[in-house]
Amino acid sequence: MFEAMAFYFFSAVTIVMFWITVTSKNALYSMSALAAGMIMISGFFFLLDADFLGVVQIIVYTGAVMALYAFGMMFFDTTREVKENIRAPKLVFLLSGMTALLLVIAFVAPIVGDHIEALYPMVEGVENPQAVGIVLFTKYLVPFEVAAVMLLVAMIAGIILAGKKMDESLTLKIDDEFQEKGVQ
């Protein structure tokens, strides 16, 4: 009974949050609602006993992805309403609605037709993180390693791009410029 109650609670809150994200004209409302929705999704993972994936959902989406959105928000006046320039609202609504409907059908069809089965079912007596690890390091070893190398390259590139001017202090430099102007 508790699981059903929790499921309906999380579904209702998630849908309301994403509804606010899409419909709100204030960018700050949208961002907060998106973050709240992402955290609520992790509730479904916990309900399915996938604790590890639930925690990863919290860390990746709220810790990393949302904070990057927040960086983007710094360039706007978040307290003002965004004026969207949509020329054909009916067409946009129809296209996005159809895409969403197609996605739902594509995912629900195998469940309804009962044609879904786990290719790599959970090994008995193995905990969550270990189960993820077993699949990652056997079946998906190559994609996993390629992704790891890509992330490493991205990290090094990021440090080099950002680190060029790391040795000189911006604060001290500005101070020097002021002093030079003062002398003239």
Next chain:
Amino acid sequence: MTLTGFIIATVIKILVVLGVISALAGFGTYLERKVLAFMQRRLGPMHVGPYGVLQVAADGIKLFTKEDIVPQNSVKPIFKIAPIIGAATAFIALAAVPLLPEFEIFGITIHPIIADINVGVLFVLGVMASGLFAPLLAGMASSNKWGMLGAARTAIQLLSYEVVTGLSILAPLMLVGSLSLIDINNYQSGGFTDWIVWSQPVAFILFLIAGFAETNRTPFDLLEHEAEIVSGYATEYSGMRWGMFFIGEYANMITLGFLASLIFLGGFNDWGFIPGGLAIVLKVSFLFFFFLWTRAAWPHIRPDQLMWLCWKVLMPIAVINVVVTGIVMMM
């Protein structure tokens, strides 16, 4: 245990943890002022009650009765929610921390942990990390340029140091082979010499340094650096909303103390003749004192020094530490 018994026990545990930790967080402000005062050869709060102990109550009354100001141009709902996020995430993180060893009361064995999930460490760190939304949203909603600067610094500082925390904790987790805080504690049950701090001293120091940045303590309290950006994200706040940010900050300090004790300092295992329950309280108290000690001893640092420290010093050391641990474990 039956379902009803489980629900009652959990509700009681939640109430006890909420009550005790928020009371300790309040008392922490008094301790902080007293410790800072003694280190700077002052007396600190002295007038309210013996040695100023009742200063906490006076401050509480002041915060509760102060006018609650919401600025006219702010985004009001977000402005009001932000402090609640700060306090809530700090307490939710405590849910997966085993606070004391199991004990028996009225013939019932009690596990002093609210939710024993098998990915405890990740859960605590993840929820603490999502606490970054409190200063971020507060700063962006309050339509104040100091608030905005505080919010920008939040995103930069907390995100960067999250990387160091994760990498530094990875090496001890490789040794233990489990993400459950209870397993990590039991791994060190052999006594003083079994503490992970002896096999992973580098990881311990990195974790502490990153912990200072994540809980926004001096020398890394750039989010509300008084000398530069007035009060940062909290500039526009007053009364209880302002107080909630700081209840969250002190609760986070206590959580971090528990994490460091459990992972590196032997947790709640018996320590010589000291029973386990007392041992972990002593360790957490020492770490709390260490936070205050550092605040008295070190000045603030500049934002560029903060980034330099994170990406050029701490992160490479953390990666090397993980690699060396892996090589040693393979051999």
